[in-house]
Amino acid sequence: MHKSVWTNYFHDLSPEEGIRLFAGKGWRLLELGNEQAADLLGRGEPETTAAEFLRFCDDLGVCLPQGHLKLRANIALPPGPERDAELNELKRWLDLFAALGITYGVLHPGVPHLGRQAAGADQTEPLSAQDVFGLNVDALGTLTEHAAGGPTTICLENGPNAAELLKLIEAVGAENLGICFDTGHLALTRERTPEKGQTDREFIRQAADRLRALHITDNDGSRDQHLLPFEGGKVDWPGVMRGLREVGYGGLFNFEIPGETGCPVEERLDKLDRAWEIADQLMALEE
Ligand SMILES: [Zn+2]
Numbered sequence: 001m002h003k004s005v006w007t008n009y010f011h012d013l014s015p016e017e018g019i020r021l022f023a024g025k026g027w028r029l030l031e032l033g034n035e036q037a038a039d040l041l042g043r044g045e046p047e048t049t050a051a052e053f054l055r056f057c058d059d060l061g062v063c064l065p066q067g068h069l070k071l072r073a074n075i076a077l078p079p080g081p082e083r084d085a086e087l088n089e090l091k092r093w094l095d096l097f098a099a100l101g102i103t104y105g106v107l108h109p110g111v112p113h114l115g116r117q118a119a120g121a122d123q124t125e126p127l128s129a130q131d132v133f134g135l136n137v138d139a140l141g142t143l144t145e146h147a148a149g150g151p152t153t154i155c156l157e158n159g160p161n162a163a164e165l166l167k168l169i170e171a172v173g174a175e176n177l178g179i180c181f182d183t184g185h186l187a188l189t190r191e192r193t194p195e196k197g198q199t200d201r202e203f204i205r206q207a208a209d210r211l212r213a214l215h216i217t218d219n220d221g222s223r224d225q226h227l228l229p230f231e232g233g234k235v236d237w238p239g240v241m242r243g244l245r246e247v248g249y250g251g252l253f254n255f256e257i258p259g260e261t262g263c264p265v266e267e268r269l270d271k272l273d274r275a276w277e278i279a280d281q282l283m284a285l286e287e
Contacts, residue, residue, distance in 0.1 A: 003275075003276060009261055029062075032102065033068055037096060050100045051099070075090070076132045087143065098152055103151055107157065133167075161198055178212035184233075190221075201236075217256050219235075220234050226260070
């Protein structure tokens with residue numbers, strides 16, 4: 001496993017300024033955050049922008065094996081122009097990710113609630129769970145086909161438990177579709193819908209070789225606080241590490257910790273050292 005942080009840790013700096021600070025602290029592997037990816041997409045053609053950005057990262061010895069696809073995307077929008085626009089936009093994100101050589105592109109499965117919001121006034125009946133499933137399968141079919149032959153595997157983030165994600169992945173039937181395990185989301189699922197909950201170790205063992213990416217983050221069960229481990233959260237870290245060892249996970253051990261970023265840059269630089277130590281401690285548990 002390799003230590004990593006998502007780049008929106010330095011949300012108030014340009015992508016380049018942030019990456020320079022990570023490099024200065026010895027962090028060479030990063031997840032490109034949604035916000036930094038959106039910034040790059042706003043600069044023009046994905047290929048040209050990516051080439052320049054990659055040169056910058058190369059010079060600092062930094063690599064971005066993981067990235068977060070559009071955070072508020074909803075791939076379960078009902079058929080219509082809005083859905084077409086959403087999927088076309090995601091294809092552009094995938095083009096950027098491919099040009100950046102990103103191996104794991106994290107995406108949230110679509111949900112009915114956001115779909116109705118995005119569609120404006122809701123004149124229709126809410127979509128059934130089966131409809132939402134079908135719309136997710138259809139969209140993921142389109143997106144995995146678009147990404148096929150390139151470097152990027154789309155990694156679905158939980159929300160749903162591992163069984164629900166695997167059912168979706170199986171229905172799509174694409175090789176370039178995997179799972180991103182968010183430890184904080186699973187802790188909240190356990191708290192809010194105990195019938196769908198599972199332990200971290202169970203989730204990881206069930207995801208097994210479909211597990212390609214991690215969002216390492218903690219909370220106390222009240223809300224998605226996105227804390228570092230051992231800062232007041234309730235995630236069972238020994239269980240997480242045992243599970244990762246059992247399935248032979250060798251990817252990024254990637255912190256997604258917006259709850260730690262509400263302080264000045266200087267303080268955040270110190271916290272990066274703390275994150276490094278915590279990762280070392282956790283990986284030592286794994287041995
Ligand atoms: Zn996450």
